[in-house]
Amino acid sequence: MKVHLSIIVWMVCLFAGNVTILAQSLEQQLSNQTGPDSVKVVSKRGPYTIVVSAGSGLSYYSTHLGVPASLEQTHVSRFGVPATLRAMWYPDHRLRMGLETGWTTMYSYRGLVGNETAHMYVSVVPVLLVFSMPLAWLSGTERSIARRLSITGGTGIYINHSRLDYAGTVMANTNSLGWMAAASYTYPISRRVRVAGELKWYDAVAAENAAFTAEVQFVWRPFSW
């Protein structure tokens, strides 16, 4: 099963935009509520926060892998060590958005062609627009699990990198549309620093590369206003 990404991308953007607009207009309505008997409601927007997270962990290539039949004594590795860098804007409502990039090993294999070794290594660099949302926001306390759990989804470009070592070395890149989905648990350490655990699915659809990652992330709030 493959997904028509263009439809998903547009619907995600439409949904996110709609939620953002609704949140803004709700605030606007609150600030405009005046009347003879009413108390003027003045909403103070914010706080807004920029949140940067960086993480690493373990990845597992979780889709079909093609090893050429011409190779003998093949050895395949589906595991890798991913690295993620994400910058998010946390507004004063639940939906957050930002950009994510990083680097993830997809797979590698090696084998023999005659007496010569062939080695193939495939990795991706995602460049994604991501949206994130905590499961609870105003309800509960800072300690409630629902407020610490969040889901993240995104779409964008995956730069698929391949390196072949056989009869010379060839390094090549190809771009692929793709998406990601993640769930994370964030534990507060201090006012500006948190630690999160995140389970994530990367899917570079056109290149048919997909990996499941489990990461520990360092979360830092450098700016807030």
Added chain:
Amino acid sequence: MKSSVYILLGLLLIGFESCRKDYEAPVPYTFTNTPGSGRFVASVRQTMEGVYGVTDGVGQFGDQVALKWTYVLNGADTTHYLSIFTGVDVGYFNLEGDPKADNLVLNGYWRKLVNTSTGLVRLTVRTKHNGVLEPYTGRLATGDTLVVDGLYGENSGTPTQKLTLTYRRPLNQRPFSILAHRSGGRTSDLLPASENSLEIIKLASRLGATGIEIDVRYTKDGVPILYHDNTLNLRLIQKSGLTGPIEAYTYQQLNTLVRLVNGEKIPTLEEALETVINNTSLNFVWLDTKYIGPMDKVQAIQQKYRQKAILSRRDLRIIIGLPSTDAVASYQALADKENTPILCELDTATTLGLGARIWAPRWTLGPQTQEVLAMKAAGLTVFVWTLDEPKFIQEFVSQNNFDGILSNYSPIVAYYHYVEQ
């Protein structure tokens, strides 16, 4: 927030609905590929070719079809196949004689290229003599009519539905080039062989083609190979991890590690032309210049195989196509242009200026009747590319201006050409 809920539900619904199947159209019949033609001797094959009216099976295959025999050479062996071209959904049949049957029986499959419809077929050739169907012995008395009838099915299911074809008239004999794009057809049309492979070249005649267009690129070490796209991608090759420009890889790397979608190797230009000469009856090869750079290696190969074709007494033209100003520059940079027939896809002035013998405008420019007639009056051959729309194929064939059509759907070009009166 209510509308957000609806949008979220809509998103989930569309996400679910937008999942699509991986389409497949496996050939439901395994050909025996028995050399020779069995009971279908030359006289039988000759009388069988023609336009037939369809009685049973009109809904599936239209009211008339064209029957045409083709063959594949393998050393001293010749294997004959019957193709039936229909006017509905780019449909065609591929059939072979049943060597075990006591009479003229054909087995094979049918397929529609615009979708994944396919099925098994078993037909018998008979003659209607005084209103009575009798086994055909190869002799037709005055008033006798050939009838090809039998059963067809869906996918690999046993054929159960009736199909009856009754001979109407001979095939249109006007010279016309039916040129198959990408060496025979596109991989994306789920043909039994991958585009630009040796296997699709052998199949091209059975898909109606009289000639092929092949896409030539160079490997990193300068070997001319057949490949259409700029990059290695999963539309054309099996997953192996190799990506990026095909020119980044040497022939050894590609030959060892890359397989086309249906498992074939990427062929060299020499292997392709060897196959055309040794295995097919194709009479035209259009070498489409997909590379930017020197043309001398392709020219040398073209000249080598032109000589081979002449020595093999093959009526075969091998033409270098010039689709762009870069390709024209590469051609003009050749030290010696003697014996280098070219086809130009640019404007008429450029074509005449280069001394090309063939002009091939793109079909989206329209019929260009005046230009086409002027070029033909100047002694040029005029092809049009890449025309896949059945309505326009029919129109262009019936206008009788072009000398040939390049198409991904050679079966429908064959149909409209052969049934044209």
